[in-house]
Amino acid sequence: GAGVSQSPSNKVTEKGKDVELRCDPISGHTALYWYRQSLGQGLEFLIYFQGNSAPDKSGLPSDRFSAERTGGSVSTLTIQRTQQEDSAVYLCASSRGVQETQYFGPGTRLLVL
Amino acid sequence: GESVGLHLPTLSVQEGDNSIINCAYSNSASDYFIWYKQESGKGPQFIIDIRSNMDKRQGQRVTVLLNKTVKHLSLQIAATQPGDSAVYFCAEDSGGSNYKLTFGKGTLLTVNP
Numbered sequence: 001g002a003g004v005s006q007s008p009s010n011k012v013t014e015k016g017k018d019v020e021l022r023c024d025p026i027s028g029h030t031a032l033y034w035y036r037q038s039l040g041q042g043l044e045f046l047i048y049f050q051g052n053s054a055p056d057k058s059g060l061p062s063d064r065f066s067a068e069r070t071g072g073s074v075s076t077l078t079i080q081r082t083q084q085e086d087s088a089v090y091l092c093a094s095s096r097g098v099q100e101t102q103y104f105g106p107g108t109r110l111l112v113l
Numbered sequence: 114g115e116s117v118g119l120h121l122p123t124l125s126v127q128e129g130d131n132s133i134i135n136c137a138y139s140n141s142a143s144d145y146f147i148w149y150k151q152e153s154g155k156g157p158q159f160i161i162d163i164r165s166n167m168d169k170r171q172g173q174r175v176t177v178l179l180n181k182t183v184k185h186l187s188l189q190i191a192a193t194q195p196g197d198s199a200v201y202f203c204a205e206d207s208g209g210s211n212y213k214l215t216f217g218k219g220t221l222l223t224v225n226p
Contacts, residue, residue: 033212033214035216041218042202042216042218043202043204044216045214045215048213056212059213093156095212098212101147101162102147102159104156104157106156107156
């Protein structure tokens, strides 16, 4: 079946611009996660959505980062006034529920010049 | 082997040999552990998981061992193939959050034909 999809696959932007990254989770998965992976590093948790509950935003590195999940499905991660240190791979994952296997998308590679 | 917080270690093996990738975790409260494989340019791919009430779990060509006494996790790959070449991450569900995974920085496995 279809896995997690993300778009765009690559994004190059200039410092100070806003970017939006999209995630389409696996159909029927109630939990959705965003992670960030810097070059040669492990994954850093950013934000978590579960059903209609308030999202856990504890991993967002600054108030320039925000995320929404509309209709319990598609999610958008927005980074405002991008900085060079925001350059990374942004990965989305979804799972059927809490403490269920998280399945990852291919990621969006963001480069801020 | 791998430990959360250290630089990326590497493991090089010959095709057909068995591989063992190690991971040390820090949170004794963690009760769910996962191994992911990440090939270049792709998102992490689920390999196998184990819960803290088990000390061993087997999959196809892979075995995960959990030693809670010393907080150690290992992934064994039997008859390693060139297609197994990738970065392998262990992840733990730490702090009883039931969803937030903490990832190690990964081990680069290179399989020589």
